[in-house]
Amino acid sequence: MSVWPFEIVARTERSSRMLFVVPVLTVVLTVICATIMFTVTGNDAGTALYSIFVEPFLDAYGISEVLIKASPLIIIAQGLAIGFRARVWNIGAEGQLTIGAIFASLIPIYWVDQPFSLMLPSMIVAAGLGGVAWAAIAALLRTRFNASEIIVTLMLNQIAAQVLLYVINGPLKDPRGFSFPQSVSFPPEALYPLIVEGGLLRVNYSIILTLALSAVAWVFVAHSFSGYRLHVGGVAPAAARYAGFSANRAVWLSLLIGGACAGLAGVGEIAGPIGRLQPILSPGYGFAAIIVAFLGALTPIGIVLAGFFMAVIYVGTDGAVLSAGIPSSAPMVLQGLILVFYLMAYTLVNYQLRRKPGRMRA
């Protein structure tokens, strides 16, 4: 029938060896593509790759920046992965992050002149609630009205961006901020303490919270009955129904956990490197975290590694723009390539390429 002598055949069981091969293959293919890309743009590919993958590790500042970027990516991806494993497609982390940040910002904006010691903890709670509330809209519409959570969460992203623009141009705008659309700068009590005080390093304790929650996610996924029920609902919906696991419960749990995690990432930004509410809170962490979740094979440990990898790409490409002169659009191309290659390579886990049997071609 066709000249192509190979066919893709389903494996009888998922290849666990391939779960390790796939990320490696993804990175190798991405590096090859990046090399070609930089050569085409007339940059020295060696210098560029060195700037991207090595320089972030060469000094404390680079490592600090990687940790800052890794924190939101990992925390969002942990939340999303729990939903993705249950086949609940929350594409709305970007919006949940935004609403979480707005909720959290109310506290330091309202009490800017009377900061109190529990300001940051209460902001963290508020951010989680904000993310949960925004995700709950999608959960409600899906469970009660059967409305696709993919479309609803995507729309809610756009609406959240407008809500943010509205509040920083209106009620939450800094009255003494001239015409800049931003809130007041938060008092120190509203900020995550820096891990290394008094230096140039911006890394703060949000990364510790992120890693702690990653451990919680690991326990939830690997050792809890609730996590098990979610997973069964995802891989074998019929079996889950037969066992009496509620599909609606899975949708609620997935979206609420995802929303809470995205909200926490939101407070991590405004109570971290940004220090106030402003029009742009995230360079697309909500979408990049989807890549991180998949690249980490939807497992908590994998996501931590993938989150650091993606953070290196962010920090390294920023550096390479300056040191090797690569175009500033390169990071996004690389992100897209990583996910495309990952999805291609992932086929190897469930399928294998083999020679078509019994049909010799001349």
Added chain:
Amino acid sequence: MTNTLIFILAGAFSTATPLLLAAMGELVAEKSGVINLSIEGMMALGAAIAFMIAYQSGSHALGFLGGGLASVALSLIFSTLVLVLNANQVASGLAVGILGLGLSAFLARSFESLTIISLEKLDIPILTALPLIGPVAFHQDVVVYLGLGLAVALASFMSKTRGGLILRVVGEDPHIAHSLGFKVLRTRFLAISFGAAMAGLAGAYASTVLTPLWSDGMIIGRGWIALALVVFGTWRVFRILLGAYMFGLALLADLAVQSLGIRIPSQLLTSAPYVMTIIVLTVVSKDALRIKLNAPISLGENYKPSK
């Protein structure tokens, strides 16, 4: 006041056109059972390539051709992922979308902030001279009319031709379609390619006609609006057409608010299309029977041919 009204109503034809083109493309893809979340990226790539070509050659037609073809080329990656490798449609769409956004910024980086001349508006004898309706509906560029014509053609293709029937059967139940002897994967491939071409043309219109300049990020969410439109129009061409003009008006919200002196935050109007889409989706999804009438049942599910 009347002039402002005419300006806004006429402008909505232009702002609606990229939404309409991209949404019609996505409609066809979804009718075949494939949800393609990469429209935003495909529009961006189409816009970038079309602008580069139109800038260099001075020809809008060549720009549109290039923009459409570039998106189709990008969609080959998406088709490979979902049709050959059975990868998840949601993740694949997002991946290709991010890649498209990145590539558009990357390829057109030396064209940032350059401008070209837009397409001229055509005057139609007698009709353009009509009061009110003349300057609103009959003083538009050729692509606006082509978009309308395409909507009519697509509607009749869907409901009256064998090709449209095959498309719908494949989207409803690929297994039945296969047993009837229809080529499921080929149909889906063609549907995805058509959708990509339309997204590319939509991008081309945005960057060479509507706002004839290139600036990174210029699609600003219009791909997502197109996706919303398909749902808003409940997978029907003429409802999508109507929705495109409503959403096109909403995109002129800032302008309208300022010039008409209405005191509502412009963000409220900007988010109106998304809010309305959620409401419509909720209403149509609630009734399982009603959504079955229009929404393709196998949407989002891959088809694995069994041998």
